[in-house]
Amino acid sequence: MPELLIVGPQKTGTTALYTYLKLNPVFKSAQMSPLDFEEVQFFNDKHYYNGVDWYFDRFKRPTNTTAISSTTDKTTLSMDFDPDDQTIYFEKSATYFDDPKVPPRAFSLLPDARIVILLVDPADRAYSWYQHIKAHGDPVANSMSFEQVIMSSTGDTSTTTANVARASTKVISVRQRCLHPGYYSQHLTNWLNHYPSRQIIIIDGQWFKYNPVLVMNRLQLLLRVNKPLDYANQLVYNEQKGFYCQRLRRDSHNDGIHCLGKSKGRKYAPMSQKVRLYLNRHYLAHNRQLAQLLSDIGQPLPVWLDEAMTTSGLGLASSRGQ
Numbered sequence: 001m002p003e004l005l006i007v008g009p010q011k012t013g014t015t016a017l018y019t020y021l022k023l024n025p026v027f028k029s030a031q032m033s034p035l036d037f038e039e040v041q042f043f044n045d046k047h048y049y050n051g052v053d054w055y056f057d058r059f060k061r062p063t064n065t066t067a068i069s070s071t072t073d074k075t076t077l078s079m080d081f082d083p084d085d086q087t088i089y090f091e092k093s094a095t096y097f098d099d100p101k102v103p104p105r106a107f108s109l110l111p112d113a114r115i116v117i118l119l120v121d122p123a124d125r126a127y128s129w130y131q132h133i134k135a136h137g138d139p140v141a142n143s144m145s146f147e148q149v150i151m152s153s154t155g156d157t158s159t160t161t162a163n164v165a166r167a168s169t170k171v172i173s174v175r176q177r178c179l180h181p182g183y184y185s186q187h188l189t190n191w192l193n194h195y196p197s198r199q200i201i202i203i204d205g206q207w208f209k210y211n212p213v214l215v216m217n218r219l220q221l222l223l224r225v226n227k228p229l230d231y232a233n234q235l236v237y238n239e240q241k242g243f244y245c246q247r248l249r250r251d252s253h254n255d256g257i258h259c260l261g262k263s264k265g266r267k268y269a270p271m272s273q274k275v276r277l278y279l280n281r282h283y284l285a286h287n288r289q290l291a292q293l294l295s296d297i298g299q300p301l302p303v304w305l306d307e308a309m310t311t312s313g314l315g316l317a318s319s320r321g322q
């Protein structure tokens with residue numbers, strides 16, 4: 001059974017975390033069809049009605065039947081047995097975080113699982129998501145700037161009333177898809193209504209971007225990995241990519257480094273100051289609640305949240321009315 005669920009939200013570095021974890025053979029991810037890429041997406045509606053067996057089959061590994069078919073082989077197996085051998089099955093589905101159906105469903109099947117949540121500044125997350133759908137040819141994102149999507153309530157220039165209504169619905173839906181996953185306190189509360197806080201692992205996604213070695217080494221400690229990998233030997237910062245990438249043994253097939261693909265760590269213009277201010281205000285109450293919630297469950301605040309609270313003049317002390 002999977003013991004670890006990386007639940008998202010989307011655009012916070014979930015693929016990097018998934019990729020780095022798999023560098024340590026202790027961590028075994030679900031096996032997926034190429035169509036599903038790396039995400040199982042069971043606990044939301046995509047595959048839920050395929051049933052539990054379908055889900056557990058994702059984690060099955062082929063067994064070596066010949067190895068246990070004779071007494072000699074059994075002896076060999078037991079001699080090879082290493083009590084330190086450990087396997088941690090995990091899956092990552094970045095859409096789990098903000099879907100309220102997921103926490104109760106996941107808890108009823110995997111009550112002992114650890115839940116990993118990556119949190120970046122929700123304004124940055126929204127912008128990254130906009131860039132993501134734009135790159136995938138979303139018509140709204142391709143015809144309207146981020147500012148227009150976020151700051152307009154209708155955002156439409158069509159002439160007929162029917163077109164206005166139709167286009168507006170689409171713009172509102174894109175705006176909502178940019179903003180909704182960033183209401184972190186609301187979504188985290190849904191998880192805490194089911195899982196005990198000690199099973200929830202919050203990772204500061206901004207910190208993870210620039211210090212993945214520290215984050216990965218700490219995560220292995222938290223998960224009591226018997227054979228931790230020193231990620232300082234695995235990851236190296238790449239100037240061109242602007243992110244950490246996997247260090248490889250250099251040979252004729254590679255140049256000694258493997259970075260995530262073009263869709264991760266995209267290059268785009270920085271967010272305008274006007275939209276950032278708007279989003280900071282938009283998320284202020286949610287961020288305040290998040291800070292309170294994290295402090296209530298004894299989790300440190302992500303650096304970006306601490307800064308947001310300080311610059312807004314609404315540190316935790318004032319949010320508690322002290």
Ligand code: A3P
Binds near residue numbers: 129208209260265
């Ligand atoms: P951008 O492409 O907007 O920069 P996810 O994998 O959850 O979709 O998140 C994608 C984001 O992961 C990227 O968003 C990028 O900021 C972040 N990221 C963190 N570590 C990364 C890495 N090593 N390589 C590429 N992107 C990384």
